[in-house]
Amino acid sequence: MMSPFVVHTIPGSPAARAVLATLIEKGASFRVAALAPGAHKTEPHLSRHPFGRMPVLEHDSFMLYETQAIMRYLDRILPAPPLVPEDPKEAARMDQIMGISDWYLFQGVNSVIGFHRVVGPRLLGLAPDEAAISQALPRAHVVFGELSRLLGHKSHLASQGVSLADLIVAPHMDFLAQTPEWTLLTRGRSNLEEWLARMNERDCMRSTSWEAVTQLAKAG
C-alpha cells in the first residue's frame, strides 16, 4: 500500500485545495500538515518551498511544490481514475486552462479580489481595499469571459469528464463566489455558475472547504 501523502498548507489556500481535491478524486489517503499564518515565510517551510508559498506535497522523502506539478505527479502515480483527457486537443485545452488559472485567474484576480474580500478580513483583520478590487475587475471579466467561452455547453472545462483543469479552477471560483463581485462576473455567463454548482456537489469540493480543511488539519 502506498504511504499517505502529506500536504503542507495554511487551511483556506485555493491552490492547496486543488491538490486535496485531486487526492480525493483519486481515492488516496492523505494528511494536512497545517502551517500557521506567516509560517510559510520562515523555516522550516522555506526549506520545503524557497519561494515561501503553498502547497507543498510530501510523499515519502519526495518533496514537491508548484500546484500543477503536484497534480500531474498524482495523476501519473495514481492512474485511476484518469484526470487528463486522452484526446490530444482536450488535453491541450486542459493545459491551457491550467495556465489561465495560474497566470490570470489567480494572479491579479483571486490574489486581489479574493485576498481583499476573504483572506484579509478573515485571517488578518484587514478592511477590503475597494480601489484595488475595482482595478482588478476588467482583468476578471476577461478571465470569466474566456472560461465561459472555453466551457461552452460541455459539462466540464476541458472535456465531458472532470479533469485537472476543473480541479485547479474550481477552488479559485468558489472563493470568488463568496464575494459581491461574483454576480457581476457571472452575468450572462450562467454556464460557469452551473459548472461550479456541479463541482461543488462532488466530494472533492465538499470535503475541502476552508472549514473542512481546518478540521482535517486538527485531526492531523
Ligand SMILES: N[C@@H](CCC(=O)N[C@@H](CS)C(=O)NCC(=O)O)C(=O)O
Ligand atoms: N505557483 C504556485 C503559487 C502558489 C501560491 O501562490 N499559493 C498561495 C496560496 S493559494 C500562497 O502561497 N500565498 C501566500 C503568499 O503569497 O505569501 C503554485 O502553483 O503552487
